Amino acid sequence: MLQFVFTPAIQAGIASGVYEVVRNKATGELIGLVRNKVTGKFVAHAVGVVVRNSPLSPFIMAAQLALPLVQIVQTHLNSQETNRRDERVSQQVKGVSQQVEGVSLQVEEVNQQVQQLNQFIFQSLPATLGVLQASTAVIGVGVVAVAALSAVNLYQTIKLREDVKQLRLEVKDGFIDLKEALKDQGKEILERIDQVAQDIEFKHHRTILVQAYGRFLQATKLIEKAILCEDLSIRNDTLQTAQAMLANALADYNNPQLLSDTCAAGLLRRYECAWAIEQTMAMVFQMQEQPAVVSQSLSDLKNRIRKDTLTVINKCETEAELDFLFPEITRIHDHDLAVLESWQNHIDWLRTLPESELKLLESAEFNPTEIAQISNTNSTTALEIPPEIQLYESLKQKSHPESLLDQMRLMMQPELRRQYELYVSQQSAIAQHKTLTQPNLQQASNLAVANLYWYFKHREQTPAQV
Numbered sequence: 235m236l237q238f239v240f241t242p243a244i245q246a247g248i249a250s251g252v253y254e255v256v257r258n259k260a261t262g263e264l265i266g267l268v269r270n271k272v273t274g275k276f277v278a279h280a281v282g283v284v285v286r287n288s289p290l291s292p293f294i295m296a297a298q299l300a301l302p303l304v305q306i307v308q309t310h311l312n313s314q315e316t317n318r319r320d321e322r323v324s325q326q327v328k329g330v331s332q333q334v335e336g337v338s339l340q341v342e343e344v345n346q347q348v349q350q351l352n353q354f355i356f357q358s359l360p361a362t363l364g365v366l367q368a369s370t371a372v373i374g375v376g377v378v379a380v381a382a383l384s385a386v387n388l389y390q391t392i393k394l395r396e397d398v399k400q401l402r403l404e405v406k407d408g409f410i411d412l413k414e415a416l417k418d419q420g421k422e423i424l425e426r427i428d429q430v431a432q433d434i435e436f437k438h439h440r441t442i443l444v445q446a447y448g449r450f451l452q453a454t455k456l457i458e459k460a461i462l463c464e465d466l467s468i469r470n471d472t473l474q475t476a477q478a479m480l481a482n483a484l485a486d487y488n489n490p491q492l493l494s495d496t497c498a499a500g501l502l503r504r505y506e507c508a509w510a511i512e513q514t515m516a517m518v519f520q521m522q523e524q525p526a527v528v529s530q531s532l533s534d535l536k537n538r539i540r541k542d543t544l545t546v547i548n549k550c551e552t553e554a555e556l557d558f559l560f561p562e563i564t565r566i567h568d569h570d571l572a573v574l575e576s577w578q579n580h581i582d583w584l585r586t587l588p589e590s591e592l593k594l595l596e597s598a599e600f601n602p603t604e605i606a607q608i609s610n611t612n613s614t615t616a617l618e619i620p621p622e623i624q625l626y627e628s629l630k631q632k633s634h635p636e637s638l639l640d641q642m643r644l645m646m647q648p649e650l651r652r653q654y655e656l657y658v659s660q661q662s663a664i665a666q667h668k669t670l671t672q673p674n675l676q677q678a679s680n681l682a683v684a685n686l687y688w689y690f691k692h693r694e695q696t697p698a699q700v
Contacts, residue, residue, distance in 0.1 A: 236290070236572050238266045239282035253277060256591060258583040265583055266576075269594075276598035283567050283576075286623055292569040293361070293388070293562065294506050296511050337498075356454045356461075361398045363450060363510050364405030365552050366503055367443055371412055372423070373500040374430040375439060380554040382426045383499055385419045388561045388620050397684070407446025409440075439492055443507075448484030450511060453479035457518060470522060476504070477518050484511045497548040499558050505542040508533065532578040536571060543646045547639055554634055560642060561622035567645050568622075633685055640684040651680075654687045661690035 238255065240248065247253035248268065256265040256276075266280035283290040369386035384390070394415055397403040403410045416423050430436050456476040463469035486492075487508040493501060516531040543563050550556055587595065630636060644651050655675040662670035675683060 235285055236264070236576055237284045238264060238280035239284060240268060240278060240280055244268055244278045247277075256583075258579055258586075260582070260586060261579060263576075263579045264480060265448065265580060274594060276595055276600075277563035279600055283483065285572060286621070289301070290569055290573070291565075292573050293392075294366070294509050294563045295570045295573045296555075327450070348689060356457050356514075358399070358513055360447075360451050360454055361405055362395060363447065363507055364408050364410060365395045365398055366506050366510070367408050367447060368405075368410045368412060368415075368501050370443070370500055371409060371436075372416070372427060373428055373497065373503060374426075374433060375435045375496055375500060378497050378499055379422075379426060379554075381420070381422050383554050383558040385416050385423045385426075385582055387558050387623075388565060389623055390416075391471045392620065407444045408451075409444070435495075442486055442489055442492060446483045446507075449479050449486065450514075453477075453483065454514070457514075457521075460521070473518050473522050479513060480515050480518070484508060484515070487511060498546050498551065498555045500548045501549060502543070502559065505539075505546065509539055509542075509570075516577075525581050529578055529581045529585070530582070532574050536578075538572050539566065539571060539574075540646045544643060547642050547646070550639060553635055556638060557626070560626045560629075560638060561620060563642050563646065564622040564625065565620065615645070632681060635686065637681075637684040637688045640687065644680040644684060651683060654683050658683065658686045658690060662686075663693065665690075665693070 244253060248255065252269045252271060254271050256267040256269055258265055266283070267276055268278045268280075271277045274603050369391060372382045372386050374382070388396075394403065394410070397415065398405060398410065403415055412422055412427050414429070441519060453476045456472055456479065460469050460472035460476065461674065487504060492504050496504065512531070512535045519527045519531055535553065543566065546559065547563070550559055629641070633641065640654070644654065655672050658670055658675055659672045662668075670686065675686075678686075
């Protein structure tokens with residue numbers, strides 16, 4: 235689903251057959267690197283990623299994680315270089331030490347770019363978390379009004395995030411001034427914000443959320459400082475302290491009091507906050523040079539996202555909630571999960587490289603100016619209507635709510651499709667529809683499978699009316 239974007243010169247080399255995009259031999263997945271087919275040398279990394287012809291723009295995960303390989307490779311090479319330096323210094327081989335120093339200078343500029351990128355990521359994460367958390371002040375705890383959900387849907391939340399990014403709005407204690415941010419949404423929304431603010435249960439929730447955000451913010455600031463540490467022991471100790479803070483913040487967001495008696499939309503927002511913290515913890519493990527832990531953390535997070543979204547879908551009770559959930563969960567599936575999948579694939583690929591490949595990777599001279607393009611390439615204009623909303627509006631005309639809910643279930647839990655396909659094939663055989671066999675159904679879209687499932691369900695329940 236992901237397509238890597240390279241500079242025009244590199245893209246021309248790929249088209250002519252001089253270059254090839256690297257693949258993970260174990261999985262067949264593409265890696266965001268290009269190598270010369272003849273020499274085998276790595277010549278460039280991707281400068282962007284697109285999904286279905288649109289720039290990759292994760293809703294929860296930091297957008298700059300779209301190309302984690304740039305950071306992964308640099309961290310790996312810097313680690314190896316440090317190990318070599320230590321070893322050679324211990325052997326007191328002066329000439330080799332000078333050679334190591336020269337190699338270090340070659341990667342210094344790239345390393346500075348990566349540090350800047352890391353800092354930008356850890357500065358943007360609290361803003362993203364704050365926007366997600368702030369929307370709970372409109373959604374509330376119990377039953378939520380249609381207008382309230384419209385005010386903080388995928389489109390509006392992206393706009394809010396952009397306003398925070400452009401410093402038009404300030405995140406304070408993990409919340410933003412929604413009355414100021416949504417003042418153009420109408421009197422009903424402003425009254426809803428006041429109503430939620432006075433709700434005793436939400437006040438209790440807010441206290442926990444403010445505390446959790448505070449811990450998360452402290453952790454990210456500590457990580458920013460760790461990035462600048464030249465002494466590795468101090469750096470790792472600082473990162474370890476930050477991990478402990480993140481774990482405490484995550485425990486707050488996973489507090490059962492925040493999750494019980496919360497509507498589907500509010501539950502999703504709380505889950506999203508927890509996911510953002512878990513991805514931050516994975517990033518810190520990466521900075522601590524623990525690739526096996528990073529890979530396992532990413533796998534666990536992907537599984538958790540799929541499990542949590544299924545819980546949210548099962549909790550959906552109204553069409554208004556469905557209108558809110560479908561575009562957002564689609565974005566999470568197509569972009570956020572894709573980022574995590576690509577990130578894990580890169581980590582696992584690097585771990586399996588033989589020594590000969592590592593040496594080629596180490597000798598690669600990537601253009602440091604291209605790293606700065608990542609943040610700009612993987613972004614969308616805040617004023618654009620998200621394609622997920624456009625897709626949902628199209629699907630609404632072809633399906634009913636029960637089918638749309640199942641389409642989300644099939645999207646997030648593909649293994650469920652077999653049950654639906656089996657039911658449809660059995661019922662179609664009874665109805666003598668010879669073309670709806672399981673092999674044919676395997677080629678059908680989730681839309682078709684879910685619609686057929688509910689067609690036969692209704693036919694089975696009310697045969698006399700069909």
